[in-house]
Amino acid sequence: MPEVSFSKSANLLLLSTSTLHGGEYLQYAREEIIDQLKGVSELLFIPFARPSGITHEAYTSRVAGFFEQIGIQVKGLHQYHQAEEAIRKAQAIFTGGGNTFLLLKTLQEMNLLSLIREQVNSGKTIYMGSSAGTNLAGQTINNTNDMPIVWPEDLNALGLVPFNFNPHYLDPVEGSTHMGETRETRIMEFHSFSTIPVVGLREGSFIQVKEGQMLLKGPLTARLFRKSQTPLELSPGLINLSLLNS
Amino acid sequence: MPEVSFSKSANLLLLSTSTLHGGEYLQYAREEIIDQLKGVSELLFIPFARPSGITHEAYTSRVAGFFEQIGIQVKGLHQYHQAEEAIRKAQAIFTGGGNTFLLLKTLQEMNLLSLIREQVNSGKTIYMGSSAGTNLAGQTINNTNDMPIVWPEDLNALGLVPFNFNPHYLDPVEGSTHMGETRETRIMEFHSFSTIPVVGLREGSFIQVKEGQMLLKGPLTARLFRKSQTPLELSPGLINLSLLNS
Numbered sequence: 001m002p003e004v005s006f007s008k009s010a011n012l013l014l015l016s017t018s019t020l021h022g023g024e025y026l027q028y029a030r031e032e033i034i035d036q037l038k039g040v041s042e043l044l045f046i047p048f049a050r051p052s053g054i055t056h057e058a059y060t061s062r063v064a065g066f067f068e069q070i071g072i073q074v075k076g077l078h079q080y081h082q083a084e085e086a087i088r089k090a091q092a093i094f095t096g097g098g099n100t101f102l103l104l105k106t107l108q109e110m111n112l113l114s115l116i117r118e119q120v121n122s123g124k125t126i127y128m129g130s131s132a133g134t135n136l137a138g139q140t141i142n143n144t145n146d147m148p149i150v151w152p153e154d155l156n157a158l159g160l161v162p163f164n165f166n167p168h169y170l171d172p173v174e175g176s177t178h179m180g181e182t183r184e185t186r187i188m189e190f191h192s193f194s195t196i197p198v199v200g201l202r203e204g205s206f207i208q209v210k211e212g213q214m215l216l217k218g219p220l221t222a223r224l225f226r227k228s229q230t231p232l233e234l235s236p237g238l239i240n241l242s243l244l245n246s
Numbered sequence: 247m248p249e250v251s252f253s254k255s256a257n258l259l260l261l262s263t264s265t266l267h268g269g270e271y272l273q274y275a276r277e278e279i280i281d282q283l284k285g286v287s288e289l290l291f292i293p294f295a296r297p298s299g300i301t302h303e304a305y306t307s308r309v310a311g312f313f314e315q316i317g318i319q320v321k322g323l324h325q326y327h328q329a330e331e332a333i334r335k336a337q338a339i340f341t342g343g344g345n346t347f348l349l350l351k352t353l354q355e356m357n358l359l360s361l362i363r364e365q366v367n368s369g370k371t372i373y374m375g376s377s378a379g380t381n382l383a384g385q386t387i388n389n390t391n392d393m394p395i396v397w398p399e400d401l402n403a404l405g406l407v408p409f410n411f412n413p414h415y416l417d418p419v420e421g422s423t424h425m426g427e428t429r430e431t432r433i434m435e436f437h438s439f440s441t442i443p444v445v446g447l448r449e450g451s452f453i454q455v456k457e458g459q460m461l462l463k464g465p466l467t468a469r470l471f472r473k474s475q476t477p478l479e480l481s482p483g484l485i486n487l488s489l490l491n492s
Contacts, residue, residue, distance in 0.1 A: 048394075052427065053435045099435060103262075142395055148388055149436040155397050181298065189299045189345060190395040 006161050008212035009123030010044040011036065014137050016128035016167045016201035016218075018097050026130070028067045029206060032217055034070050035125040036208065037126060042073045044090035047107035049098025049132040057134070063096060087115050090125050094114055097131025100144040104136065117158050126161060131167045132208075138164040139196045143187060155166075161207070162244050163198070169200030169223060184223075184231065197244055198225040199234070207239075214239045252407050255369030257282065258455035260383050261376035262413040262447035262464075264343050272376070275452060279465055281315050282372060282454065283338055288319045290336035292351035295344025295378040307383045309330070309342060334360050334396040336371050343377025346390040350382065351398040355442075364402050377413045380453075385442045389433060407460070407489050408443070415446030415469060430469075430477065435450060435474040443490055444471040445480070453485075460485045 009141065011027075013036045020028045037043070050226040054062075060076035067074045074094075076125075080086040087093070095103065107113050119125040129135065135141050137160040146167060155200040157164075187198045200223035201207070207222075208215045216222050221233040224243060227242075232243065252345045259282045266274045283289070293305040298309075306322035313320045326332040333339070340364065341349065353359050365371040366487060373383065381387050383406040387398075403410075418428040423430075423484075427435075433444045446469035447453070453468075462468050466480040470489060479487065 002248065003355070017395060019298040050435070052431050099432075102435075115276055142397075145395060148390065148394060149432065149441050151388075155394060185298050186345075186395065188392040189348075190393065192299050194397050229317050232391070 006209065006214070007121035007123070010120055010160055010209050011123065012120070012160055012209035013126075013128040014134040014161070014165070014201075015128075015206040015207075016134065016165075016169065017203045018130040018190065020204055023183035024062040024066075025062065028204060029217075030070070030210065032206070033128070035208070036128065037072060037116045040072055040091045040126065042075065042091060043067055044077055044086055044093045045074050046077050046103070046133070047097040047098065048077075049096055049103035051077060051096070051098035058096075059096060063094065073151055083110055083112060083116055087112060087119060087125070090119070092128065093120070093128075094106070094128040095136055097133060099149055100132040100135045100141045100146045101148050102150050102244060103132045103153055104141055104157065105150050107136075108152055113156075115159060116224075117160070120158070121158055127158075134165050134167050134201070139160055140164055140194075140196065142196075143174075143189055143198050145183075150166030161209070163224075164196050164198045165228060166200045169202045171223075184225075191225065193225045196228075199223070205236075214241060248371075252455065252460070253367035253369070254458035256366055256406055256455050257369065257372040257451060258366070258383060258406055259372075259374040260380040260407070260447075261374075261452040262380065262411075262415070263449045264283060264376040266450055268300075270312075271308060274450060275463075278454065282374065283316075283318060286318055286337045286372065286424060288321065288337060289313055290323055290332055290339045290343040291320050291351075292323050292349070292379070294323075295342055295346065295358070297344035305342060305344075305359050309340065309428060326471045329356055329363055333358060333365060333371070336365070338372035338374065340365070340374040341376075341379030341382055345395055345490055346378040346381045346387045346392045348396050348399055348401065349378045350387055350401070351396050353382075354398055354400075359402075359404060363406065366404070366406055368415070373404075380411050386410055386485070388436055388440065388442075389444050390392070391429075391446070392491035395400050396492070401459070409470075410442050412444055412446045413450045417469075430471075433471045437471065439478070441473045443473075445469070446471065451482075460487060 047056040056078040064074035120127040136157050139159045140155045142167040143164045202220045205218035224232045293302040302324040320409045366373040370429035385403040385405045389410045389412040448466045451464035
C-alpha cells in the first residue's frame with residue numbers, strides 16, 4: 001500500500017451518524033452543515049443505502065425536510081435519467097446512511113464512483129456523508145458494521161481521505177455477557193491484511209476537510225487504529241496528518 | 247430461488263457460539279457433542295476463521311484441549327499438505343468461529359467447499375460448526391455479523407441446510423441509545439434481495455441434524471425470518487421443515 005493522501009481542494013463533511021439519540025435528523029451538526037454548504041442552493045442526494053429498506057423517494061423527502069430549513073433544495077440522484085450529468089453539475093453531494101454494501105454496489109453498477117471522486121477531489125463538488133456515506137469516503141468499506149445483504153464486485157470506495165472509517169464506533173463494553181467480538185478486535189484483525197489506518201468515529205463526531213485542513217468535530221475523541229501500533233485517541237480539532245500514513 | 251432441501255444422510259451440529267459467558271470452550275454443548283460424535287476417534291479442525299487473529303496452531307490446540315477430554319484427537323487442516331485427502335478421510339469436521347469472510351475466502355482459495363459439501367451430504371463425514379463455522383453451513387454468508395476484513399469471491403457457503411444463519415442473534419434492546427440498525431431490521435433488508443430464510447440463533451442454541459430430522463437444541467427459541475412474512479419463534483425440539491421453504 002503506497003502512502004496515500006487527500007486532495008487539498010476537497011471539501012468534506014463526514015458524519016458518524018445522521019441522528020443522535022433523542023435528536024432530530026442531522027440537527028446535531030446543523031451549524032457545521034450550514035457553514036460547509038455556504039453558497040449552495042441545491043444538493044444532490046444519494047439515497048442508495050436505503051436504511052431499513054425505505055424507498056429512494058421516501059428517503060430523499062426525509063432528507064429534503066432538513067435541508068429546506070436551511071434554505072437548500074434537495075434532488076435525489078434516482079430522479080435523473082442522466083446520473084453522470086447530475087453529478088457533474090452538483091454543487092454538493094450528500095450520501096445518506098443505510099447499508100454500505102448496497103450503496104457501494106449500486107454506485108458500481110451505475111459506474112459513478114470515479115466521477116464522484118474526480119468532482120470532489122477537484123473541488124468542484126462538496127461531499128457530505130453520514131454513516132454508510134462516510135464509509136464510502138474512505139479507502140475501502142472493509143470496516144463497515146453493516147450486514148453484507150448484497151455483494152459488491154470489490155470493496156474499494158471513493159478514497160477521499162487516506163484512511164477507512166468505522167462509524168458508530170463503540171468502545172468495548174465492560175462486563176458485557178455477549179460473546180461477539182469487539183470493534184477494536186475486529187479492526188485489529190483487519191490490520192493482519194491491510195495497512196490502511198481506520199478511524200473509529202463515535203456517534204456525535206464528524207470529520208471536516210476544508211482549505212486543506214482536516215478537523216475532528218464534535219465533543220468526543222476518535223480512535224485511530226494503525227497496523228502494528230497501539231490505538232490512539234485523536235482529540236477534537238486539527239488532525240495531525242502525519243499520524244494517518246499507512 | 248428454487249426450493250432447497252437438506253440431505254437426509256447429513257449429520258450436523260451447528261452452534262451459535264463456542265462459549266457461553268462465564269463458561270468454558272464448548273462446555274455448554276458437551277453432552278450433545280459426545281452424542282453427535284459417537285464412534286469418532288479423530289476430528290479434523292478447520293481453524294481458518296482465526297478469532298481475534300490467533301494462529302492456526304494456537305486455535306487448533308485450544309480446540310484439542312476440549313476434545314481430548316471426551317477422547318477425541320484433533321488435527322488442524324492447516325497441518326496437511328494434502329488438504330483434499332484429509333477431508334476425504336475425515337470422520338468428522340469441526341469448523342471453529344472467528345471471521346466468516348476470512349473462513350470462506352480461505353476455503354475458496356483452497357478450492358475445498360464442494361468437497362466438504364459432498365462428504366457431509368453423503369453422510370461420510372459429520373459436520374460441526376460454531377459461529378462462523380455455523381454460518382458456513384448455511385446457503386450463503388449474507389447474514390454474518392462479522393466485519394468484511396477480507397473479500398471472498400462470492401458469498402456462497404456450504405448449503406448444508408436450506409437457510410442462512412445469523413449466529414449470536416440479539417433481540418432489539420429496548421431503550422437503546424445506539425442508533426445502529428437492529429439485527430431484525432438488517433435481516434428484513436436482506437429479504438428485499440433474497441428469498442433465503444434466515445434463522446437467528448441466540449447464544450446457547452444450536453441446530454442438530456441427525457437421521458433426517460432437524461432439531462433446535464438449547465433452552466431458547468430461535469427466530470425465523472422469511473421474505474414477506476412475520477418473523478416466527480421456533481421452539482426447542484423438532485423443527486417443522488415446511489416452515490423453511492424459501
